[in-house]
Amino acid sequence: MENLRLVSDYYFLASALPSIRLGEPLELSYKDFIVLLHANLSPADREKTRVLRRFYDIQNLRLLWMGQEIEPYGNFSSIELNDVLITGIGIPGYMYDYAVRFEEKEDRIKNFPLLISQYFSYEIDRADRFVKDYLSFERELRLVFAALRAKRLNRDIMKEFQFEDPADDLVSQIIAQKDAKTYEPPARYEQFRWLYESNADDPVQLYRALAELRFQKVDEMLGVDMLSIDRINGYLVQLIIADKLQALDKQKGLKILDSIIREAS
Numbered sequence: 001m002e003n004l005r006l007v008s009d010y011y012f013l014a015s016a017l018p019s020i021r022l023g024e025p026l027e028l029s030y031k032d033f034i035v036l037l038h039a040n041l042s043p044a045d046r047e048k049t050r051v052l053r054r055f056y057d058i059q060n061l062r063l064l065w066m067g068q069e070i071e072p073y074g075n076f077s078s079i080e081l082n083d084v085l086i087t088g089i090g091i092p093g094y095m096y097d098y099a100v101r102f103e104e105k106e107d108r109i110k111n112f113p114l115l116i117s118q119y120f121s122y123e124i125d126r127a128d129r130f131v132k133d134y135l136s137f138e139r140e141l142r143l144v145f146a147a148l149r150a151k152r153l154n155r156d157i158m159k160e161f162q163f164e165d166p167a168d169d170l171v172s173q174i175i176a177q178k179d180a181k182t183y184e185p186p187a188r189y190e191q192f193r194w195l196y197e198s199n200a201d202d203p204v205q206l207y208r209a210l211a212e213l214r215f216q217k218v219d220e221m222l223g224v225d226m227l228s229i230d231r232i233n234g235y236l237v238q239l240i241i242a243d244k245l246q247a248l249d250k251q252k253g254l255k256i257l258d259s260i261i262r263e264a265s
Helices: 002-016 030-040 043-065 078-087 094-100 105-110 114-127 128-152 168-176 187-199 203-222 229-246 250-264
Strands: none
Touching: 002 168, 002 229, 030 043, 030 229, 043 078, 043 094, 043 105, 043 114, 043 229, 043 250, 078 094, 094 114, 094 203, 105 114, 114 128, 128 168, 128 187, 128 203, 187 203, 203 229
């Protein structure tokens, strides 16, 4: 009976959510959507949304260490982030261990790609269904972009990927081309290369193209599913994509693009 109630609740929740269209004003704010999640999701399903939002907690840590304002998409406020890093309560062990290993802000910022790599490795291994599929897609996108950018800027591939698992299929494929003039990704990532090379000289346009790619990928992953927590998590991802795109301007676009690709390496 409880399972039936939750499925029914998610159906009505999902069907009541307004459509999201990139480039158009949002009818439902991110803040209001999070309130709906807390009111309607089971504790286990709320944890799945926390995994997706944890990526922004990690991004926000870097912003804090750099003395910048954090984004609103994570699970914690700036004060809460400082507290959980000290206590380790409410965060996975890899986040706490990173803070212990690198005590100085400069070291935390310098080695930040390690924390990003640990996030994807840990969370993908433990996730299922949509969360697992979307995080896998996001990780692969970032790795391919990092390789393309490294070749474009004539950077050392081994150094750029020092925190990645060399036994991973995609990482090993990238490393195998460390001495080549250009990077040729596997055929299934050809769209990533085309998108990067078509927009590399225009960071804002590249960011928009990435937003569209991510948004469409969520639609492809979910299909016609309207009942499960996957639909809710997909809406969360798309809402964040749309909200961030609305805030985009030329200056932010340059910073965002640099952040996107440096973190992938």
